[in-house]
Amino acid sequence: MSVEVSIAGVGMHPFGRFDDKSVVDLGVHALRQALEDAGIERGGFQAAYCGTVYSGVAAGHKVLTAMGMTGMPIVNVEAGCASGAAALDLGVGAIRSGRYDTVLVFGMEKMPRGIIRSSFFEPWREEAGLAVTPAYFALRAQRLMLESGVTRRMLAEVSVKNHANGVHNPDAMFRKQFTVEQVLDSKMVCDPLTLFMLCSPNEGAAAIVLRRGASGTTIAASALRSHLPGSVLGEHTPLAGLIDDTAPPPTTLAATAAFEEAGIGPEDIHVCEVQDTDSARELNSYEELGLCGAGEAGAFFASGHTQMTGRLPVNPSGGLLSKGEPLGASGLGQVIELHRHLRGEAGPRQVQGAKVGLAHTVGRGANASVVILKQ
Amino acid sequence: MRLVNDKLFRERPDGAVRLIGGYCAGCERVHFPQGDTCPYCSLSECTESELGPRATLWLFTSVLRPPPGYRGQVPFGFGIVELEQGLRVVTRLTEPDLAKLHRGMTMKLVISPLHTAEDGERVTTYAFAPEPTV
Numbered sequence: 001m002s003v004e005v006s007i008a009g010v011g012m013h014p015f016g017r018f019d020d021k022s023v024v025d026l027g028v029h030a031l032r033q034a035l036e037d038a039g040i041e042r043g044g045f046q047a048a049y050c051g052t053v054y055s056g057v058a059a060g061h062k063v064l065t066a067m068g069m070t071g072m073p074i075v076n077v078e079a080g081c082a083s084g085a086a087a088l089d090l091g092v093g094a095i096r097s098g099r100y101d102t103v104l105v106f107g108m109e110k111m112p113r114g115i116i117r118s119s120f121f122e123p124w125r126e127e128a129g130l131a132v133t134p135a136y137f138a139l140r141a142q143r144l145m146l147e148s149g150v151t152r153r154m155l156a157e158v159s160v161k162n163h164a165n166g167v168h169n170p171d172a173m174f175r176k177q178f179t180v181e182q183v184l185d186s187k188m189v190c191d192p193l194t195l196f197m198l199c200s201p202n203e204g205a206a207a208i209v210l211r212r213g214a215s216g217t218t219i220a221a222s223a224l225r226s227h228l229p230g231s232v233l234g235e236h237t238p239l240a241g242l243i244d245d246t247a248p249p250p251t252t253l254a255a256t257a258a259f260e261e262a263g264i265g266p267e268d269i270h271v272c273e274v275q276d277t278d279s280a281r282e283l284n285s286y287e288e289l290g291l292c293g294a295g296e297a298g299a300f301f302a303s304g305h306t307q308m309t310g311r312l313p314v315n316p317s318g319g320l321l322s323k324g325e326p327l328g329a330s331g332l333g334q335v336i337e338l339h340r341h342l343r344g345e346a347g348p349r350q351v352q353g354a355k356v357g358l359a360h361t362v363g364r365g366a367n368a369s370v371v372i373l374k375q
Numbered sequence: 376m377r378l379v380n381d382k383l384f385r386e387r388p389d390g391a392v393r394l395i396g397g398y399c400a401g402c403e404r405v406h407f408p409q410g411d412t413c414p415y416c417s418l419s420e421c422t423e424s425e426l427g428p429r430a431t432l433w434l435f436t437s438v439l440r441p442p443p444g445y446r447g448q449v450p451f452g453f454g455i456v457e458l459e460q461g462l463r464v465v466t467r468l469t470e471p472d473l474a475k476l477h478r479g480m481t482m483k484l485v486i487s488p489l490h491t492a493e494d495g496e497r498v499t500t501y502a503f504a505p506e507p508t509v
């Protein structure tokens with residue numbers, strides 16, 4: 001039996017837009033809460049791992065400097081949408097190895113406004129008009145419509161479901177319920193995706209104190225994977241015109257590793273937080289995580305299983321569609337959401353009796369993470 | 376006239392257009408754009424392999440607003456085609472009207488205008504156009 005790792009404390013800065021706060025302010029807010037929740041002070045942790053993408057050099061150091069808590073190793077991690085989960089993965093590994101007893105993992109972001117010019121794309125792809133992130137999402141949505149029984153209406157219904165959940169989440173940016181018609185009638189971005197089917201990049205921070213030992217919520221598994229050559233509709237598509245979509249996507253690689261580590265299967269999960277950068281991405285995740293079979297995403301969603309009233313609620317937090325996506329913080333935000341459900345502290349959005357939860361991110365790189373929590 | 380990237384495609388003297396891909400003798404697979412190292416098996420002795428000009432349309436959408444760094448016209452078509460050599464590539468499509476595109480239709484590689492630079496130079500790129508049915 002390997003060393004057990006559990007969550008000793010959590011802290012969040014709500015996700016949204018905060019013009020009067022710096023990214024360091026956001027990080028400090030989340031860290032203070034997490035340390036207080038864990039009941040530790042300066043000197044109470046031996047290492048810190050910070051996930052962020054747009055915060056510049058030594059961002060994690062700046063946050064801990066502002067709190068007068070430096071001296072220990074501080075590592076800044078970038079893994080696209082999985083950055084926060086990557087920080088968690090390093091922290092979990094460091095405790096399991098026996099090196100540290102208590103570590104701090106956190107993530108924060110102030111995403112640029114407007115259309116984000118990503119250094120991920122080479123200049124010629126930008127000039128040729130191929131650096132269109134939502135267009136790649138749209139192609140993936142179309143593939144689901146062709147191969148997985150997904151309809152345009154279902155794409156809207158995913159957004160309706162997540163926004164309805166997000167109404168009850170004080171940390172979410174958009175706390176407004178929509179109808180299917182409102183989602184379908186919102187501005188067309190790239191057919192078939194309309195504006196309300198896409199999440200907004202924004203700002204926020206999340207922090208978790210991890211501790212050796214099994215008490216409360218334990219990290220049953222943490223897996224981070226990158227893409228294999230191939231899978232043409234992966235997040236990495238712009239990198240090369242790779243062809244082979246028989247290669248398993250990074251989400252499946254991470255999920256397989258995580259289920260093996262936890263010694264359980266998808267049927268044992270009670271609640272999920274999955275990457276819903278757009279509505280189709282959530283449906284894709286059902287298949288890639290093994291929540292349903294290949295080609296079954298449409299039928300699985302239509303069955304209502306992933307609604308709050310279903311047997312496997314997905315994105316009770318409202319998902320990224322409601323919360324927005326601050327890259328460095330989003331993965332840890334999911335873990336904190338699940339921790340609240342497992343402790344029965346999720347308030348009006350509580351998934352009753354949830355004892356096992358799964359958090360999933362996937363994005364640029366490509367990177368994917370799967371974290372499984374148990375109470 | 377300037378090509379958006381002269382390592383991606385070429386127009387032969389006879390007017391025929393081809394994408395410039397790579398071929399790996401180790402795993403016998405082609406890739407695009409061409410790289411020295413095979414993205415599938417990591418062997419570093421790839422040779423050039425011309426790709427196209429025919430392809431089958433696989434997935435497609437229309438880009439309505441200018442993406443970052445783009446100075447050409449909108450809307451424009453965007454999709455994935457499967458080349459006759461079996462490789463799928465992400466590409467610009469000359470046809471932005473989704474009603475005129477359908478999955479499985481035959482597409483042909485063409486050189487397509489992108490925009491005119493400040494110095495008046497015309498910049499072109501490769502794109503796929505619906506093959507006129509005879």
Ligand SMILES: [Zn+2]
Pocket residue numbers: 399400401402403404413414415416417418
């Ligand atoms: Zn090869």
